[in-house]
Amino acid sequence: MTVIDRRTFLGALGAAVAGSFYPKHAFAAAERPLFVSACFEGQSTASVAVFSLDGEMLFNTRLPDRGHDIAIRPTSADLVVFARRPGNWAAIIDRGSGQVRHVVTSPEGRHFYGHGVFSAEGRLLYATENEIATGNGVLGIYDAESDYRRIGEMPSFGIGPHDLAYLPGHRHIVVANGGIRTNPETGREILNKDQMEPSLAIVDPTSESVLLKVDLGSDLKGLSIRHLAVSPRGEIVFGCQFEGDKSEMPALVGTVTPDGKTRFLDMPDDALDAMRNYVGSVALDASGTIAAATSPIGNTIAFWKLDTGSFLGRRRMSDVCGVVAAPMDGVFLATSGNAGVSLAPVATDQLKPLGGTDLGRWVWDNHVVSI
Structure with a gap:
């Protein structure tokens, strides 16, 4: 595990940061x-x-190591970039200038899992973390108004929490507990492959209690729940990575209603096979009615109509992982490790690469977020 404190982080950036962003844009493009x-x-x-x-790049700011997901602080210029698991740093970036404003480090005995969410008013940041000694998942609680000082933690009510999201109303948080205990030095080696416990937990951060916990049953213990999207009606879309026998092909994308009703979204066998038992990210379109899931291993984006669960097709995009709603209904923006950034309209078979800059020469990582 890469251990980075604030001084080490800033030292790793060095003078290079000064030339890596373009402050002339600032909020003019907001x-x-x-x-x-x-x-x-x-x-x-x-x-x-x-x-x-x-297609214009407003800035790029160097990091000492790979980042993962980004949390957007409401009513603030702060972007919080989490280290790729099992990292121990999160960088607070000014969204206007690209400057590093602050660095948060997880406490001794904890590491980040790459995701976080802000409370409605933007004061508290909840980050998924691992309690290294026990393997239990926790949500670290950070006060953004006090330089992101860690003020406590609460259970994630599972093992290996990864993604998390607020439900509509911004009172309750859903946590994707992947169920995997990993080697904290690498974040990759699975230590409990035969005893995985994936679950979705809906928690109340005010009382630090669990309101609902949903698992997928003993037959699907190898199906690690990783990423989430929440519809305006409160339906949770979840994407999984299967750690079982590679010859098996369980469904990888499902939904859970706030009262715990679970269903998997069907897709044809050839499309499911193309996903290669791996979902890298999920998203809903701007209308909240169409779901998308990516597989970087399978070079595939798949789409479903959320209310009926009907499969709407798939598109091929090499090493695609990041996906987010574009401003237009029925259109997603997708990022790739080797094929740049494209718009993916559900209604057509053609991807539309963003033009105007050299976005295509960058290796885009796991997630993309709308500001």
Whole structure:
């Protein structure tokens, strides 16, 4: 595990940061749809970048190591970039200038799992973390108004929490507990492959209690729940990675209603086979009625109509992982490790690469977020 404190983080950036962003843009472009993603150039220069829908890169700020997901603080210029698991740092980036404003480190005995969410007013940041000694999942609680000082933690009510999201109303949080206990030095080696306990937990951060916990049953213990999207009606879309026998092909994308009713979204066998037992990210379109899931291993984006669960088709995009709603209904923006950034309209078979800049030369990492 890469251990980085604030001084080490800033030292790793060095003078290079000063030339890695373009402050002339600042908030002048704030009225345009903007997106942020971790990325890197070549095999060594990790960054986080903000770009526009017309393909212009507003800035890229260097990071000492790969980032994962980004949390957007409401009513603030803060972007919080989490280290790729099992990292121990999160960088607070000014969304206007690209400057590193602050660095948060997880406490001794904890590491981040790459995701976080803010409370409605933007004061508290909840981050998924691992209690290394026990393997239990926790949500670290950070006060953004006090330089992101860690003020406590609460259980995630599961093992290996990864993604998390607020339900409508911004009172309760759903946590994707992947069920996997990993080697904290690598974050990859599974230590409990025969005893995985994946679950979705709906928690009340005020009382620090669990309101509902949903598992997939003993037959699907190898199906690690990883990523989430929440519809305006409160239906939770979840994407999984299967750690069982590779010859098996369980459904990988499902939904849970706030009262715990679970269903898997069907897809034809050839499309499911193309996913290669791996979902890297899920999203809902701007209308909240169409779900998308990506597989970077399978080079595939798949789509479903949420109310009926009907499969709407798939598109091929090499090493695609990041996906987020574009401003237009029925259209997603997708990022790739080797094929740039494209718009993916559900109604047509053609992807539409963003033009106007050199976005295509960047290696885009796991997630992309709309600002």
